[in-house]
Amino acid sequence: MATRAASPVRSRFFVRMALLALLIALAGFMPTYWLPMISGRSFPPILHLHGAIFISWTLLFLWQSWLVASGRTADHRQWGLVGIALATTMVISVLLAVEASYVAAARIGMEPQARAFSSVSLLGISAFAGLIVVAIRNVRHPDVHRRLMLASFVPMLQAAVARWFQLALPPPPGAVGPPPVFVAIPPGLLTWIVFIGALALHDRRVLGRIHPATKAGAAVTLAAILLPLLVGNSAIWAVITQGFASLAPRG
Secondary structure (H helix, E strand, O other): OOOOOOOHHHHHHHHHHHHHHHHHHHHHOHHHHHHHHHOOOOOOHHHHHHHHHHHHHHHHHHHHHHHHHOOOHHHHHHHHHHHHHHHHHHHHHHHHHHHHHHHHHHHOOOHHHHHHHHHHHHHHHHHHHHHHHHHHHOOOOHHHHHHHHHHOHHHHHHHHHHHHHHHHOOOOOOOOOOOOHHHHHHHHHHHHHHHHHHHHHHHHHHOOOOOHHHHHHHHHHHHHHHHHHHHOOOHHHHHHHHHHHHOOOOO
C-alpha cells in the first residue's frame, strides 16, 4: 500500500471508487446469493468462503483508501500485510471455486464446457494477481500503486455485474451447465468502462494526462476480458486446464 498521504482531491476519488466497488459487489450478488442465503437456501461451502473473502477484500480496500484520505499513512502501511494475505487467499479461493465447477459440470457430462468457461475466471484472477504484485512492488510510488490497485477490481467485479446481465437476459429455458464464454464479455466491458474510464477522467482532471499506470491497468484488464474469446474453446486451453481439472476430487 502507499507510503505517503495522497492529496485530498485524489484521495477522495479513490475512496469514492472503493465505495462504488463495494456497492457493486453487494448489489451484484444480492439476488443470486445474499437474498437466497438469508431465505435459507444452501450453497457449497466454497461459495460461502469465496464470498466472505471477496467482501472482506472490498471492505479492506475501502478502509485503506479512507486511511490515506485521512492522512493516516502509518496505519495504512500496517494494514498492508493484511491486504497481501487476503489477496493471496482470494487467488486460492478462485482456484478452488473453479475446481468445484469442474466437479459439478462433470456430473452432468459438461466438464469441457466448464473448462472453456474457466478461462474467464483463471485469466481474470491472473490479471488481478499480476496487478496486485506490481502494485505492492510500487508502494513507494503512490501514484502507481493506487491506480493499479483500483484497476485490479475490474476482473474481480466482472462476476457481480454479470449477475444483473443474467437477470435481464436469462438463459434459454432448460439450459444447464456452464454458459458459453461470450456471455462474460459484456459485463466485463461494462465494468472496464466504468472503472478504467473514471480513472482516466480523473487523471485528465488532476494531471492533464492519463497516467502510465492507468494505461497499464487498462491494457491488462482489457486483455483478461477479451482473451477468453480467443482461448476458451481452443485446444491449447483444453491442454492447459486438463492437468488443473484432474486435481479436482471426483465423487
